[in-house]
Amino acid sequence: MLKINKQEALDYHSRTPAGKIEVVPTKPVSTQLDLALAYSPGVAEPCKEIAADKDAVYKYTAKGNLVAVISNGTAVLGLGNIGPEASKPVMEGKGVLFKKFAGIDCFDIEIDATDPDEFIRIVKALEPTFGGINLEDIKAPECFRIETELREKMNIPLMHDDQHGTAIISSAALLNGLEVVGKRIDEIKLVVSGAGAAAISCLRLYLALGLKLENVVVFDKDGVINSSRTDLDPLQFQFATQRPITKLAEAMEGADVFLGLSAANVLPAELLLLMADNPIVFALANPDPEIPYELAMATRPDIIMATGRSDHPNQVNNVLGFPYIFRGALDVRATEINEAMKLAAVKALSELAKEAVPDMVNRAYGDNTLAFGRTYLIPKPLDPRLITTVSPAVAKAAMDSGVARIQIDDFLAYEDELRSRLGVNQKLMNRITQAARSNPKRVVFADGDSYKTLKAAQILSEEGIAKPILLGNRNKIARLAAENSLDLEGCEIIDILQQDAKREEYANLLYQKRQRRGITLYEGRRLLRERNYYGSMMLETGEADAFITGLSKDYGKSIVPSLQVIGVEAGVKRVASMYIIQHKKGPFFFADTTVNIDPTAEEMVDIIGLTARAVRFFDAEPRVAVISYSNFGSNPGDLPDKARKATELAKKRYPELIIDGEMQANTALNPELLREQYPFSELANKGGANTLIFPNVISGNIAYKVIQEIGGAEVIGPVLMGMRKPVHILQLGASVREIVNMAAIAVVDAQEPQRGL
Incomplete structure (x- = not known):
């Protein structure tokens, strides 16, 4: 489980503005008329x-x-x-x-x-x-x-999620678990540890799915729930057993399913041996389950197990349910959330788990083996299909059961509406981070003795996103760590000025690589005293998997060493950079924003190709607009001419690519304007552009910086495209969050070199 530092949690909630939510106006309020x-x-x-x-x-x-x-x-x-x-x-x-x-x-x-x-x-x-x-x-x-x-x-619509959320998610897992082992719900014997709100709600929903009441035994902290108890609520009393059972061991004899919603370590391992073949155990106490996952699996190899934890298979997580249940209920103005709607959510989750898992989900969890079975009974929380699966099912159930006040006539259009509410941007970095956690790589940081880098390294290490290697003065790093209560366990620290033998080795390699490009052995030795060269050589020799720099030096000075040491990938003529703009309307991709100052039309085509590939790397389909101050020849000038020519050349080189231009930025991003004024454009019926190619670095750089400061969007990048190995150059003075994001991208880039940036 992720370790949470107390002070970090307090700082997260207390920094200005305090708390986690705010109210944002949805209409303009800038003029007297607006007010x-x-x-x-x-x-x-x-x-x-x-x-x-x-x-x-x-x-x-x-x-x-x-x-x-x-x-x-x-x-x-x-x-x-x-x-x-x-x-x-x-x-x-x-x-x-x-x-x-x-x-x-x-x-x-x-x-x-x-x-x-x-x-x-x-x-x-x-x-x-x-x-x-x-x-x-x-x-x-x-x-x-x-x-x-x-x-x-x-x-x-009203729901107590503590009761019904767990009931709905665990019901889907139960149905699928029983299907995997070939058992019927009306035949199984169920033992429950816990008799609180969640447990009672689970039992009531299981009964609705076909569970027989006489096959249920429930325990609370005072023992078995039976008819002799006088301290029970009526809802608890309905599950009182008539069987002569007093101990958990007696109930577990021949049981098919154990449901735990109680406390840690209340289920001894030896009791698992009493259960029927292919037992199903839902140990849902958090953070520590009723029996540790590893112990349960070691005790009964034929067990199917679910917990409430994210670090084990089959996580019963309420976030799989409540957002999408309320979404469907709200969208038909349901008067309540009834049993039919809950059962519809159960069925939707159950069926979604049986569908082929999209590549983006596999990548998010770093597991290409995800498929319906013992370790995949319910979908993953980051599955983007949840909103378009569960919400429509709930909405339809509300309509069919007569509690909907409005009707949805076109469910395909409704699914499009649901997607537009979120946009991919809501989950893009989540998927990248999850994918990084699945196989963390060694990321070397040139600015290893900066507080921001150290803080980012702590986060990356603790969250299992990357294995940080910090280049910097060891004493300074120790002092900063002590002053700021940073835990750098899991981070490798290298003071390059104390690495004489390694610097000599790297200097010789650099000399061999660049001796015909003006670098002597003496010059190589001097350059290897600089962290950008040292870090680049670590990446080149395979002693690191990715390299991140740029925090304290401008972009041009930071990129040159990597270009000299690593170089561009085969078949690529030039590198380029791209920013990801995370906005409520969806992710947008801006290029080139930092590298190519004033590219020719032919060079812009290279940038378009690199950018389209990078957008696909982030699981989005590029819809490219080549930007200018002109719309399809409306204004003359060298810049519109260059943009128009680049578009024409790109269409020939990449015939499968959705691309158009030259056009103004607002035209590219406004599908209604495109349909109204330029219906001939391929972008008009594709929802407008999500990828903007700028004619020079000036326009691209200004655009992303304006959006970053006043546009209400999170900016990630710059993502360096076209390098032979993963190298990324931060913005000068990047924040800790930006460093963490870039490191996660670098790790995923290193995981899949054949599909990289």
Whole structure:
């Protein structure tokens, strides 16, 4: 599991602005007219429309895409009853997941009320504001009554995710696990450890799927749930066994399935030996399961196991469900989330796991063997197909069961709408980072005695993204680490001025490589005292897998050593650079932004080819626009002529590529404008461009820097394209996050040299 440093967690939440969420206006508010429309007097008009027809609130406000995450803090994570204020970071985090995975806006609401009647009254009163309610971290048994009564009283979708999220995801895993081992759900014997909200909800959903009540035995901290107990809630009592069982060992005899939603290490390994052939064990206590995964697998080789942890197969993760369930419910304005919708989500998840896994998912998890079976019962959380699989299934179930207030007529168009809500950018770096973790490589950093590099190296090492090699003064690194409480375990430190023998070896290699290019042995020895040459030679000799530099030197000075030592890949005439612009409308790719100052039309064609390949490396299909200040000859000039010629040449060299130009940037990025004014363009019916090729480095550099500072987008790069081995040059003064992102890209680049950048 990922190690979390306490101070890092506190710093993450406390740095300005505090917390994890903010409110961002969705309409312009820059002029007096904008303000008059947004508030008084213009706001009166939608108010009057809504007063006449309450459903108009969905047309004129954000209600239809707004979910409240509500808690009283009585059962938070593994922390218990810590109160509403202390629960707020968790509720904000839940809101972040809603937004990230389903494009749903959230307000978190922490209520100072433990009395169920008061809690119900408060939440019911919030109905006019929200399109849906996600109840969270409310203790049992109160949570059962609260959810039941609110569902009866409210006409918007509502779900207590602690109960139903785990139930839905584990149900999909259970159905598929039983299919793998050839068992029927109506015949299995099930043992449950835990009788809280999640366990009861799981059991109720399993019964709906065909489980027989008489085949269930449930244990809580006080022992077996049986009819002699007088301390049980009615929902717990319905699962009281009539069998003469008092101990867990008795229940496990011949059991087919064990479900754990209790505490760590409550299941002894020897009890697994009592279970039936091909037992299924869902040990879902977090962070430590009821039995360690490795111990369970060693005890019963025929076991199928799931946990709540990301470092084991079959992770039962609620994020597979709740964002997409609410998305589907909101999009048809469902009055509730009913059993039919939950079962639809179960079936959708179950069926998706049986489909061929896309290459982008394989790469994200570094596992080309992902296929339906014992270690792949449910989809992975980063599977981009989840939103277009689960949400439509839930929406259709709402329609079929009569709780939808609007209908979706074209589900193919709906799937396109779902994709556009997120854009690939939401998950691009997640997939890259996951792929890097699957096979971390040695990344050498030229600026190894910079605090930013050291901090990035700690993150890369702790998260298993890369194996950092730090070039720098060993004493300075030790001092910075001590001053900033940095843990550099797992990082190799090399003070190149103390590596006389290695520098001599590298100097001789450099001399042999460049002796006819003006470098003498004496000059080679001098150059090898510079980290950019030393790091490049480490990469060249195979003592590192990727090289990152540029943090403290300008781009030109940083790239020259690598060009001299590593050089360009075979068949490539020049290198180029590209920035990834992560925006809510999707990822965009800008080239060339740092290397080629004023390329000719022919040189631009080389850049187009490198960029198209790099865009595909990031699992996107390039839609290329060659940018100018002219639209298809509307303005004369040398620059439009060059852009137009480059487009024509590129179409001939890369006939399969979607490309057009020359055109202005706003034209390229606005599909409506393209369809209206330039319907002949291939980009018009392809959603506009996602890849912009600039006519010179001045325009490309200015464009990305403006977007980075005021455009509301995250900028990643520059990604260096065309080198023989993975070399990447950071922006001067890059942030820790940018260094980590670049290192992850470098690792994936090193993993797949035949498909690299």
